[in-house]
Amino acid sequence: MLKPRRYLLISLASAIVAACLWWWMRPGATVNSASVPHSYTKALEQAHNGQPGAARVLYQQLARTDLSDIRRASLHAELPNYPSPQALKLADADLQHPSPLVREAAIQSIVGLVPNAQRTLLLGPILDDTEQSVRFAAANALLGLSPDEQGLYFGPLQHVIDEYERALKTQPDSAQAQGQLARLYLHEGQLDDAQAALEKVTHLEPDNLKAVVARVELLDKRGETDKARALLAQQLQAKPDSAYLQHALGIWLLNHGQTEYALLGLAKAVELEPDNSDYRYKLAIALHDLEQLEAAQRQLEELLQRQPSNRKARVLLIRYWKESGQLQNVQVLLAQLEQQNPDDPALQQGL
Template identity: 85%
Template sequence: MTQPRRYLAISLLSALIAAGLWYWMRPAPSAKIPAASSSYSAALAQAHNGQPGAARVLYQQLARTDLSDTRRVSLHAELPNYPSPQALKLADADLQHPSPQVRQAAIQSIVGLVPGAQRTLLLGPLLDDPEQSVRFAAANALLGLSPDEQGLYFGPLQQVIDEFERELKTRPDDPQAQGQLARLYLHEGQLDEARAALEKVTALDPQNLKAVVAQIELLDKRGQTDTARQLLARQLEAHPESAYLQHALGIWLLNHGQTEYALLGLAKAVELEPDNSEYRYRLAIALHDLDQLEAAQRQLEELLQRQPANRKARVMLIRYWKESGQIQNVQVLLAQMEQLNPDDPALQQGL
């Protein structure tokens, strides 16, 4: 073999060896998949824990088209804490998602992001959704609105409610179905039918305290205050460690103008379930109503320590700090809110 040909052969062999080494040593294509998964997980944790930049990464994840339905549903659970035009746009887009589960999650996001009257225009079209569960979710989201707020969708809503009632009646041995049926009857002012449905719930599930509280509310609606009080007292005697019943006692006393006594029940509920944000938030409002502003602020501060993403508590605490002239504390909370979500309407409106 001549010398030039020998050099050519050696060069070709070297190139083949280099190509082979590159092939075996190159990063595996699947390395990109964990990165996407990590990005989703990190964004979800950032939003759930109320960390700076949470809104931005949450929106980025919801804008993706390659997420599983389960992951989209989890992201929607966090979205109401980060309102903005972009958040509303993302939730509205998912009302058209192919998955019924995602559409239902988007409905809940809309409920958290949009006041009642405006909500109707967004959710009304879903009363005609091909999936029954989505129609029922949309109806449930519009149920508490007045006829004026329901507007053009008043008729379609009544049709879906009738359909929902017929479906629930086919499940007489399901306590959850009977509880939903009672709620529909209460909405329509059919108090006797609501009472019968609630009695069926307690017969099927004697430990269902939500049904008991609904019965107490129903008795109040009928002007049977003493009977309601006696039923609540019996249940508290049977379940003294129930945070749900203690909270119900506090609310019942508030509704009957006994705010000072109501604090005992509300505070006991928080003591029994310290991580329940709704119980602590309601206690803070009751303390504020009794001019116990510092105590109310402490409850909201504790709530935010436990749930840093809780926007409702943050907005209320800002108002309370303003009320007491603690401008430095207001500025700190506003700065935190801007770090979380610079497009928050409360910031734009000069809270």
């Protein structure tokens, strides 16, 4: 009787072990499936914060085929900070994605990754996209290019711009549509039409500051510089705490060769919106143009403290550190850039 009892105990023990193994293995599948969204979230965080390995995990996520459209578009928003042949390949591939949202996000990635002339070669074919919103996004991305840069796509671009204008005209009660229409008219040199569209924007939204700045541009194109300056001054007197208007004043003064005075507006804009990377970047360039190299470096350092992933600011700061001969700082920034993205063209070119 001892042997049968022993066999029974052994059998029970084996069953318990098997049950335990099944129990421990079962949650593994659940954890594995839950790790997919977690890896996306972690990758997006790494890319947004400019952490080591950011480019690698960003590319890995964009190589997936199971992401939702909104998540894929969110990844594209980070991609221009991590340029490489692989990044360009991923962005180019998503120009053919089934989702219009993703195709539009890929267009913005291309704008951030590629110089003007090359951009036309990639985005020109998208002017024939089946989705109207995608065609319009491609046209917007190519709008500021010269006819030479538009190349063979000059004709197709004009066709889409005409289509875009017709679509915007059907939205007379939309301030956003009328503002975009004014931008197209300004680009085409149709100044009277641009003025009429801007008047509609102001009627619909009296405090629309983008319309104010567009009116300043319109006055400049008409050669009415004094009126443009007076309009900016009037608006700033009414809204002195508007970072947008302060920045616009600084840019206007820069464009008119008054860099020293421009600093006041640009610096005020940064003071009012310290987290605005575009404002701080422009201020740094203006300071550098006035040979205030240390002040320009400080602005870029502060920008990178607030936004470590900002490649444009990092590359410019490397250049400024080189100018001042502080090669140790150059090496630190290059090492950080290599940790973020070892395939960055700036590293390959020996910046």
